[in-house]
Amino acid sequence: MDFSTRLRDHGLRVTRQRLAVLGVVDSHPHSSADAVAEKVRRDLPELSLQSVYNVLNDLTAFDLLRRFSPPHSPALYETRVGDNHHHAVCTRCGRVEDVDCAVGHAPCLTPSDSHGMTIQIADVLYQGICKDCAERSPGPAG
Amino acid sequence: MDFSTRLRDHGLRVTRQRLAVLGVVDSHPHSSADAVAEKVRRDLPELSLQSVYNVLNDLTAFDLLRRFSPPHSPALYETRVGDNHHHAVCTRCGRVEDVDCAVGHAPCLTPSDSHGMTIQIADVLYQGICKDCAERSPGPAG
DNA sequence: CCGCTTATTTTGAGTAAGTCAAGATAAGCA
DNA sequence: TGCTTATCTTGACTTACTCAAAATAAGCGG
Ligand SMILES: [Mn+2]
Ligand SMILES: [Mn+2]
Ligand SMILES: [Zn+2]
Ligand SMILES: [Zn+2]
Numbered sequence: 364m365d366f367s368t369r370l371r372d373h374g375l376r377v378t379r380q381r382l383a384v385l386g387v388v389d390s391h392p393h394s395s396a397d398a399v400a401e402k403v404r405r406d407l408p409e410l411s412l413q414s415v416y417n418v419l420n421d422l423t424a425f426d427l428l429r430r431f432s433p434p435h436s437p438a439l440y441e442t443r444v445g446d447n448h449h450h451a452v453c454t455r456c457g458r459v460e461d462v463d464c465a466v467g468h469a470p471c472l473t474p475s476d477s478h479g480m481t482i483q484i485a486d487v488l489y490q491g492i493c494k495d496c497a498e499r500s501p502g503p504a505g
Numbered sequence: 506m507d508f509s510t511r512l513r514d515h516g517l518r519v520t521r522q523r524l525a526v527l528g529v530v531d532s533h534p535h536s537s538a539d540a541v542a543e544k545v546r547r548d549l550p551e552l553s554l555q556s557v558y559n560v561l562n563d564l565t566a567f568d569l570l571r572r573f574s575p576p577h578s579p580a581l582y583e584t585r586v587g588d589n590h591h592h593a594v595c596t597r598c599g600r601v602e603d604v605d606c607a608v609g610h611a612p613c614l615t616p617s618d619s620h621g622m623t624i625q626i627a628d629v630l631y632q633g634i635c636k637d638c639a640e641r642s643p644g645p646a647g
Numbered sequence: 648c649c650g651c652t653t654a655t656t657t658t659g660a661g662t663a664a665g666t667c668a669a670g671a672t673a674a675g676c677a
Numbered sequence: 678t679g680c681t682t683a684t685c686t687t688g689a690c691t692t693a694c695t696c697a698a699a700a701t702a703a704g705c706g707g
Contacts, residue, residue, distance in 0.1 A: 460620040478602040479636035494621035
């Protein structure tokens with residue numbers, strides 16, 4: 364189902380700004396608001412940064428986008444929603460990779476004890492050193 | 506082992522500021538920098554917020570503290586390090602609870618495929634509705 | 648297609664969280 | 678006790694993001 368249809372299905376208006384943001388996030392997963400703005404402006408130079416934030420927030424609320432917040436980084440966005448996949452972040456260069464759920468189907472949604480909380484999302488963030496950074500300087504973490 | 510010893514073991518100086526911050530974080534796990542500053546100032550009124558950031562950053566780097574960054578929240582700190590435990594955050598009230606690793610001992614450290622990255626930390630962040638918030642208004646997520 | 652309604656975007660200001668750098672202070676050692 | 682330099686404080690600054698009001702334009706009824 365294309366983005367226009369999905370927007371309409373939620374009662375949201377189909378605007379150039381929303382379609383452009385969705386297109387950029389779709390082709391550049393794990394982009395920050397700034398990065399999205401910069402790329403969208405190649406097609407839509409007059410796009411305001413505020414609109415990028417508006418669009419990202421609205422579409423995240425309606426689950427057309429997914430947001431996650433790695434440490435030392437602005438929030439990142441992707442169109443891959445609903446599959447509870449995880450992320451690995453390189454602590455040296457910030458590189459982000461998708462990681463499928465470790466132990467079969469969404470096991471992370473059933474924690475051993477959650478103090479009576481009803482869990483809806485499990486965001487798993489792996490932190491480590493990516494291959495390139497390890498080759499560049501094989502020392503310990505940093 | 507007490508905090509002074511652990512500081513010295515890393516070649517770090519033992520200062521009132523560091524001990525006070527460690528004490529507050531220890532008795533108030535999952536505190537933000539602001540919250541730490543406010544509580545430390547009951548004993549050490551002249552403590553600067555910049556020093557709180559300095560101390561939290563330095564001690565996190567030496568693994569005397571652990572930091573994590575829930576969405577829509579400043580970074581939170583705790584003294585419970587090295588056991589790879591996880592966190593559940595209420596999306597309504599922000600409450601944070603510790604959650605032991607779901608599937609035995611640190612399974613989260615071995616993701617199915619990490620694109621060649623050497624994983625060192627797995628931060629699992631469960632998001633949901635806490636018991637109190639659910640009782641207050643039992644509707645769907647918020 | 649036209650005009651209306653109101654969601655969306657833009658503009659401009661403002662805030663929260665945290666960093667950077669220079670000088671003052673004090674921890675640890677001789 | 679005095680020296681060295683890590684640490685702390687002060688003050689300015691940045692980044693990431695929010696808030697509110699005015700301008701624009703999407704979608705609908707005619
Ligand atoms: Mn992803
Ligand atoms: Mn904890
Ligand atoms: Zn890397
Ligand atoms: Zn709650």
